[in-house]
Amino acid sequence: MTRLLDVQDLRVEFRTRDGIAEAVGGVSYGVDAGRTLAVLGESGSGKSVTAQAIMGILDSPPGRVTGGRVLFRGRDLLTMSARERRRIRGAAMAMIFQDALSALNPVLPVGAQLAEMYQVHRGMSGKDARRRAVELMDRVRIPAAGQRAGDYPHQFSGGMRQRIMIAMAMALEPDLIIADEPTTALDVTVQAQVMDLLAELRREYAMGLVLITHDLGVVADVADTIAVMYAGRIVETAPVRDLYRRPAHPYTRGLLDSVPRVDGPGARRNDRGEPAGRGESAGRGDRARRNRRGHRGGRLYAIKGAPPSPLALPSGCPFHPRCPRAQEICRGERPPLYEVTAAAASPASGGRTSACHFWKDELDGLDV
Numbered sequence: 001m002t003r004l005l006d007v008q009d010l011r012v013e014f015r016t017r018d019g020i021a022e023a024v025g026g027v028s029y030g031v032d033a034g035r036t037l038a039v040l041g042e043s044g045s046g047k048s049v050t051a052q053a054i055m056g057i058l059d060s061p062p063g064r065v066t067g068g069r070v071l072f073r074g075r076d077l078l079t080m081s082a083r084e085r086r087r088i089r090g091a092a093m094a095m096i097f098q099d100a101l102s103a104l105n106p107v108l109p110v111g112a113q114l115a116e117m118y119q120v121h122r123g124m125s126g127k128d129a130r131r132r133a134v135e136l137m138d139r140v141r142i143p144a145a146g147q148r149a150g151d152y153p154h155q156f157s158g159g160m161r162q163r164i165m166i167a168m169a170m171a172l173e174p175d176l177i178i179a180d181e182p183t184t185a186l187d188v189t190v191q192a193q194v195m196d197l198l199a200e201l202r203r204e205y206a207m208g209l210v211l212i213t214h215d216l217g218v219v220a221d222v223a224d225t226i227a228v229m230y231a232g233r234i235v236e237t238a239p240v241r242d243l244y245r246r247p248a249h250p251y252t253r254g255l256l257d258s259v260p261r262v263d264g265p266g267a268r269r270n271d272r273g274e275p276a277g278r279g280e281s282a283g284r285g286d287r288a289r290r291n292r293r294g295h296r297g298g299r300l301y302a303i304k305g306a307p308p309s310p311l312a313l314p315s316g317c318p319f320h321p322r323c324p325r326a327q328e329i330c331r332g333e334r335p336p337l338y339e340v341t342a343a344a345a346s347p348a349s350g351g352r353t354s355a356c357h358f359w360k361d362e363l364d365g366l367d368v
């Protein structure tokens with residue numbers, strides 16, 4: 001499998017009035033062609049900043065990449081000339097944002113915005129470009145695409161606008177798409193449709209997809225692997241199924257336990273951890289297992305407290321003030337990213353990791 005993107009020990013700082021904030025403190029993750037990596041975390045965990053640093057669209061200043069490498073097909077984007085980087089960003093990598101309304105040009109009809117991509121990057125004539133634009137709108141299932149090509153972004157619903165954003169990102173058939181909370185602003189039904197479309201296009205074009213989200217419910221059926229971020233660092237990586245069934249970090253477990261199981265991600269997997277068929281009563285296996293272990297009695301759970309400010313990260317493990325499993329060592333020693341060896345690791349994902357001193361207890365579901 002071709003490794004498309006390989007982020008290695010990426011560090012980003014922000015200069016603020018109150019000092020220097022370490023927004024990203026050494027993040028490593030990768031995605032292969034044709035695969036989806038979900039990057040999961042609460043807002044402020046550094047997942048968007050990481051993506052912006054990868055794309056080279058960080059607000060700088062105040063943001064600054066202070067270390068690490070971002071390899072795209074083996075070449076470091078951070079050491080390329082601005083011009084070369086722009087070329088790659090235009091054609092080989094694309095990004096989808098949460099807010100399509102502000103990402104699209106409000107005073108240009110959407111068909112013209114799409115056509116412009118083909119004219120500028122592919123040197124097409126206006127007529128051919130407009131025809132391709134309509135084809136693309138049709139491909140992302142905008143009803144009556146031919147008529148709607150003349151409409152402005154504000155004339156579309158949120159879900160349709162997000163489809164247009166996807167079309168913009170897909171226009172040049174990039175190798176990699178980074179989607180930052182692509183469905184967060186949409187209601188649940190529309191969310192699912194947009195996610196399905198993205199997953200379908202990812203398959204069809206064998207692209208790599210980095211899907212950034214705070215919503216576990218979004219990733220269960222589309223991601224191959226998950227990287228969980230907390231306080232600017234990765235705290236766990238795992239193939240999606242392993243992570244749902246046996247998290248190896250207390251923060252991940254907290255996230256899983258705070259999702260309603262009835263229609264949450266657990267509900268969409270059966271006892272073997274496979275996606276449940278429609279109508280199959282699901283989530284039982286998970287819940288029963290948790291109940292058997294007596295883990296919080298299977299009740300819905302919210303992680304106590306709030307994520308730390310990057311200006312004042314706690315000592316030791318940054319999660320320790322909120323962690324039900326914290327011990328003395330957690331206050332003093334920052335856990336490295338341990339290799340999680342006990343679980344079946346998927347070779348494609350490069351195995352499982354957890355930044356917890358007690359990952360083994362967590363994995364085994366030992367009571368806190």
Ligand code: SF4
Binds near residue numbers: 250330355357
């Ligand atoms: Fe909790 Fe300690 Fe593990 Fe951090 S290292 S997640 S504080 S148990």
Ligand code: MG
Binds near residue numbers: 047
């Ligand atoms: Mg964000």
